[in-house]
Amino acid sequence: MxxxxxxxxxxxxxxxxxxxxxxxxxxxxxxxxxxxxxxxxxxxxxxxxxxxxxxxxxxxxxxxxxxxxxxxxxxxxxxxxxxxxxxxxxxxxxxxxxxxxxxxxxxxxxxxSKEGVLDDVEIDFPAVESTDTVVSERDRVVGRIREVADVMAGELHRYDGVDYGTFTARVNGKRWELKREESRASYLRVGGQGGTYLVSQYEPPSAPDVRELADDFRDFVAEFNEYVDELEADLGHVTL
Structure with a gap:
C-alpha cells in the first residue's frame, strides 16, 4: 500500500x-x-x-x-x-x-396562430325541438304494457303458487321473457341477454324500441293466453 x-x-x-x-x-x-x-x-x-x-x-x-x-x-x-x-x-x-x-x-x-380561429364561428344555433310529446306517448304505451304484464304476473303467481317465476315465448323469432316477483312484473325483456327491456325497474326503453315492439307485445299476450288455455284443458281431465 x-x-x-x-x-x-x-x-x-x-x-x-x-x-x-x-x-x-x-x-x-x-x-x-x-x-x-x-x-x-x-x-x-x-x-x-x-x-x-x-x-x-x-x-x-x-x-x-x-x-x-x-x-x-x-x-x-x-x-x-x-x-x-x-x-x-x-x-x-x-x-x-x-x-x-x-x-x-x-x-x-x-x-x-390560434388567435381569431373562432371569430367566424356561428353561435346562433337552431331551436331544439322538445321531446315532451314523444316521451309522453312512450310513457303511455309502456305504462299500459306494464299494466298488462302485471296482470300476467298475477295470474302466474296464482297458478304457480311460488313468489318468483318466468314466462317465455318466441314471437317473430325473438325470445320474450316475463320475470315476476309475486304478482308484479320485475321485467319484460325481448331478445335474450343484452336485449331490450320494455318493462324494468331502471330506465324506460327508447321510443323507437317501443314503436318496433308494441305490436309484437300483442302476440306475446296471445301466446300467454294460449298457454293458460292449455293449462285449463289439462286440468279439465283431472277427476277426484
Whole structure:
C-alpha cells in the first residue's frame, strides 16, 4: 500500500449548484407555459412539441405542472432539461439552454396562430325541438304494457303458487321473457341477454324500441293466453 499519496479531488458542488439553479428557474418558467397549454387545450393532461432551428422541444404536463421538458437537437441526442428523474448533465443543459429562447418564441407563435380561429364561428344555433310529446306517448304505451304484464304476473303467481317465476315465448323469432316477483312484473325483456327491456325497474326503453315492439307485445299476450288455455284443458281431465 502506497503511503503519503495526496491527490486533489475537484469539487462539483459549485457546478451542481449552478445547474440546479438553472433547472429551478426553467421549471418555474416552463410551468407557466404548461398552465397556458392546459388552458388552451382544455385538459389537465397533455404534451406539445415545438420545433426550432436547432431541434425540437417537447413539454409534457399534468394538472398544469411540468412533467418533463425535453430538448432533442438536430445533431442528435436528447436532454431532459426538466424531469422527475435525475437532473441533466451540465454540458447538455448548457447546449439546450442556448436554444431555450427559441423554444419560448415557438410556443408564443403557436398561441398566436390560434388567435381569431373562432371569430367566424356561428353561435346562433337552431331551436331544439322538445321531446315532451314523444316521451309522453312512450310513457303511455309502456305504462299500459306494464299494466298488462302485471296482470300476467298475477295470474302466474296464482297458478304457480311460488313468489318468483318466468314466462317465455318466441314471437317473430325473438325470445320474450316475463320475470315476476309475486304478482308484479320485475321485467319484460325481448331478445335474450343484452336485449331490450320494455318493462324494468331502471330506465324506460327508447321510443323507437317501443314503436318496433308494441305490436309484437300483442302476440306475446296471445301466446300467454294460449298457454293458460292449455293449462285449463289439462286440468279439465283431472277427476277426484
Amino acid at each position: 502506497t503511503e503519503g499519496v495526496d491527490f486533489d479531488v475537484a469539487s462539483a458542488e459549485e457546478i451542481a449548484g449552478q445547474r440546479d439553479e438553472v433547472v429551478a428557474a426553467v421549471t418555474d418558467h416552463a410551468g407557466t407555459v404548461a398552465r397556458e397549454l392546459a388552458l388552451l387545450q382544455g385538459g389537465d393532461y397533455g404534451q406539445e412539441t415545438f420545433k426550432t432551428n436547432a431541434g425540437k422541444w417537447t413539454l409534457k404536463y399534468e394538472a398544469g405542472t411540468v412533467q418533463y421538458l425535453r430538448f432533442k437537437g438536430k445533431a442528435g441526442g436528447e436532454t431532459y432539461v426538466v424531469s422527475s428523474q435525475q437532473p441533466p448533465d451540465p454540458d447538455e443543459l448548457a447546449t439546450a439552454m442556448r436554444d431555450y429562447d427559441a423554444f419560448v418564441r415557438a410556443y408564443n407563435d403557436f398561441v398566436r
